[in-house]
Amino acid sequence: MSGTVHSRGSIRRRLMVQLLLGAAVLAIALFFIVQSLARQLAEESQDHILAAAASAILDAASVRQGELQLDLPYSAFSMLGNLSNDRVFYAIHFDDTFVTGYDDLPLALESNNFGPRFVTRLFRSEEVRIITAERRLASAGKPVTVEVALAQTRDGQRDQLNWISQTAATLGAGFFVSVAVLAFLAARSSISPLLRLTESVGRRGPQDLRPVAAPVPSEMAPLVAALNRFMDRLKTSLSRSEEFIADAAHRVRTPLATVRTQAEITYRRVEKEENRTSIREMIRAIDESSRAAGQMLDHAMVTLRTDHLEQAVVDLNTLSAEMVDRLRPMAELRDIDLVLNVLNKVATVGDAILIQGALRNILDNAIKYSSTDSTITLSVSQNAGWAQLKTNDQGIGFPENGVEALKNRYARGANVEGVVGSGLGLTIADEVARAHGGSLNIANNTEGPGACVTLSFPLC
Amino acid sequence: MRFLLIEDNVSLARATVDRLSLDGHVIDHAVCLADADSYIATADYDLILLDIMLPDGDGRSFLKRHRDALGSTPVIATTARSEVSDRVGILDLGADDYITKPFDFSELEARCRAVLRRRGGGASNIKILGDVRFDSLSGTLRVGDNTLHLRNRELRLFEIFAAAPEQIFSKSKLLDRLFPYDEEASENAIEVYVGRLRRHLQGSRAEIITVRGLGYRLSIE
Ligand SMILES: Nc1ncnc2c1ncn2[C@@H]1O[C@H](COP(=O)(O)OP(=O)(O)O)[C@@H](O)[C@H]1O
Numbered sequence: 059m060s061g062t063v064h065s066r067g068s069i070r071r072r073l074m075v076q077l078l079l080g081a082a083v084l085a086i087a088l089f090f091i092v093q094s095l096a097r098q099l100a101e102e103s104q105d106h107i108l109a110a111a112a113s114a115i116l117d118a119a120s121v122r123q124g125e126l127q128l129d130l131p132y133s134a135f136s137m138l139g140n141l142s143n144d145r146v147f148y149a150i151h152f153d154d155t156f157v158t159g160y161d162d163l164p165l166a167l168e169s170n171n172f173g174p175r176f177v178t179r180l181f182r183s184e185e186v187r188i189i190t191a192e193r194r195l196a197s198a199g200k201p202v203t204v205e206v207a208l209a210q211t212r213d214g215q216r217d218q219l220n221w222i223s224q225t226a227a228t229l230g231a232g233f234f235v236s237v238a239v240l241a242f243l244a245a246r247s248s249i250s251p252l253l254r255l256t257e258s259v260g261r262r263g264p265q266d267l268r269p270v271a272a273p274v275p276s277e278m279a280p281l282v283a284a285l286n287r288f289m290d291r292l293k294t295s296l297s298r299s300e301e302f303i304a305d306a307a308h309r310v311r312t313p314l315a316t317v318r319t320q321a322e323i324t325y326r327r328v329e330k331e332e333n334r335t336s337i338r339e340m341i342r343a344i345d346e347s348s349r350a351a352g353q354m355l356d357h358a359m360v361t362l363r364t365d366h367l368e369q370a371v372v373d374l375n376t377l378s379a380e381m382v383d384r385l386r387p388m389a390e391l392r393d394i395d396l397v398l399n400v401l402n403k404v405a406t407v408g409d410a411i412l413i414q415g416a417l418r419n420i421l422d423n424a425i426k427y428s429s430t431d432s433t434i435t436l437s438v439s440q441n442a443g444w445a446q447l448k449t450n451d452q453g454i455g456f457p458e459n460g461v462e463a464l465k466n467r468y469a470r471g472a473n474v475e476g477v478v479g480s481g482l483g484l485t486i487a488d489e490v491a492r493a494h495g496g497s498l499n500i501a502n503n504t505e506g507p508g509a510c511v512t513l514s515f516p517l518c
Numbered sequence: 519m520r521f522l523l524i525e526d527n528v529s530l531a532r533a534t535v536d537r538l539s540l541d542g543h544v545i546d547h548a549v550c551l552a553d554a555d556s557y558i559a560t561a562d563y564d565l566i567l568l569d570i571m572l573p574d575g576d577g578r579s580f581l582k583r584h585r586d587a588l589g590s591t592p593v594i595a596t597t598a599r600s601e602v603s604d605r606v607g608i609l610d611l612g613a614d615d616y617i618t619k620p621f622d623f624s625e626l627e628a629r630c631r632a633v634l635r636r637r638g639g640g641a642s643n644i645k646i647l648g649d650v651r652f653d654s655l656s657g658t659l660r661v662g663d664n665t666l667h668l669r670n671r672e673l674r675l676f677e678i679f680a681a682a683p684e685q686i687f688s689k690s691k692l693l694d695r696l697f698p699y700d701e702e703a704s705e706n707a708i709e710v711y712v713g714r715l716r717r718h719l720q721g722s723r724a725e726i727i728t729v730r731g732l733g734y735r736l737s738i739e
Contacts (some may be wrong), residue, residue: 098576312527314619315619318620319530373651393670430671431669
């Protein structure tokens with residue numbers, strides 16, 4: 059019934075993927091921006107301190123009698139120590155001659171302007187930041203230059219940078235996770251009207267073809283409008299089909315009823331045996347065709363209704379009692395006792411009209427294929443998890459072979475000679491049982507002659 | 519019995535009227551609901567046969583309208599629509615039974631009997647034949663203190679005799695009434711059922727007598 063739906067992609071997934079990709083890009087960018095800002099800041103602050111320290115050293119320098127007087131000020135180094143525990147190197151040159159410090163500490167390249175010069179390079183196999191600053195002094199009216207090179211390793215800075223990077227990474231990840239959660243919630247809430255619609259349509263009984271009335275977001279309105287139009291068309295075509303079937307039966311059967319009645323009257327009037335025989339055959343043929351037409355249309359109706367199976371609770375005890383009352387006059391005509399044997403109270407879920415149809419066909423058969431002065435028992439019971447309607451008759455019974463094939467359309471047994479029928483009764487009963495998730499079992503009685511036909515339905 | 523037949527198809531109605539009068543019933547025919555209304559206002563019926571689909575309305579509305587006026591008169595609905603679709607509501611709305619066209623008149627008779635039995639008929643069903651009290655509705659024969667139930671075929675056969683005591687019925691006429699179109703039923707079957715009735719009547723003043731070459735008659739001493 060419900061065919062497979064080909065789905066490609068998922069709105070929710072697409073939405074999620076897009077939002078998450080965006081979030082990832084933003085998180086990574088955030089990480090890099092924070093990291094590079096931090097590095098820049100760290101370098102700048104180191105440079106500032108180096109510059110301040112260098113100028114403090116230079117400030118302490120003076121020239122006396124052509125000699126450089128310099129007490130390295132403690133403050134210069136404590137300033138540097140503030141930043142980190144990095145090691146500090148220095149070299150002081152006076153008029154281009156090395157005076158004190160590390161003589162292998164290189165000076166930054168000459169530059170023409172006076173500001174301090176910075177360079178980063180390897181020194182004693184460690185990366186250091188070197189500042190070179192100079193100060194001009196006058197010595198005996200002649201200018202002299204004091205140059206200081208101050209270097210500091212960058213381990214502390216690197217540690218700090220690492221820490222900042224980690225923080226930035228955590229921040230980025232946190233950002234990503236919170237966006238992911240938001241994306242999930244947003245995706246869910248944006249498709250939730252779709253889910254609600256699906257659920258409300260899915261929950262309906264198959265006969266429920268009312269338009270969807272609950273409000274939906276405007277983006278879904280065209281879909282719902284199309285769905286409503288479709289259901290409306292389906293409803294019209296369903297009721298038209300039912301109407302057509304009912305009408306067709308009416309049109310076929312009314313004239314047959316006239317013919318049959320006229321034939322009965324004529325039969326009562328004619329005397330000659332050969333005429334009587336032919337009228338009997340006529341009546342039989344009329345019965346045959348009206349029955350066939352009726353069964354065919356019933357079958358069409360059953361097919362239609364099983365496609366849209368109603369889901370109501372059906373009390374099988376009441377249904378059986380009504381059906382037995384209804385058919386009893388027919389059984390009595392042939393002196394057949396129709397007995398209802400209620401063993402349990404049982405109910406199932408489905409379409410009562412269809413179940414009635416199935417049971418009527420089974421009981422009709424039992425009456426048709428029984429001899430006069432016999433008994434037919436309909437037992438209603440609960441058995442191994444099933445609600446069962448079991449008919450036992452004392453008639454001719456099913457043929458030995460190929461009973462299952464009798465459920466096929468228009469199949470009639472080899473045992474039917476002279477009994478009017480269309481071969482659709484068991485087909486209808488079988489289809490109804492299967493549409494309800496049950497089954498039709500046909501067999502002969504284990505003790506004594508006659509057939510035993512069981513309709514099983516799921517209990518409810 | 520007096521029937522009201524409400525049926526819009528004239529040829530079917532005419533045939534039905536003819537057919538029912540063959541069995542000795544009296545039938546009025548209404549072609550539409552308006553017609554039926556005036557019949558009901560002027561006469562009492564034992565049974566109403568109502569077509570569910572009529573030109574001037576649904577037979578079901580008629581049922582609703584007349585349920586009170588009809589009192590105890592039973593209604594059998596007739597329908598030619600698919601059994602699966604039309605039955606819904608017919609019984610709910612007050613018909614006592616329904617029958618699908620085309621029908622066998624023995625089925626109609628059987629349904630009438632069942633409906634009337636359920637409703638509990640009046641004294642008209644009781645016939646006194648000598649010392650035998652016959653209730654055609656419940657299908658019982660009482661001889662002295664002894665009450666026994668007739669089976670359907672015995673009942674129908676005895677009904678024929680009881681309607682006209684002393685009249686001679688040929689085997690073939692009886693066969694027609696009892697199993698009209700049954701290929702297998704033979705005149706032997708009539709002998710079987712007559713035999714059974716004779717056994718039931720033993721010890722009473724009523725007796726089924728064989729009239730050589732002609733048939734049977736019910737005689738009461
Ligand atoms: N109660 C029964 N006893 C014996 N045979 C039966 C019984 N019910 C059905 N059958 C066999 O099954 C065949 C198919 O039944 P069904 O489909 O009702 O068609 P049909 O109109 O011939 O009765 C019948 O022709 C008959 O041979």
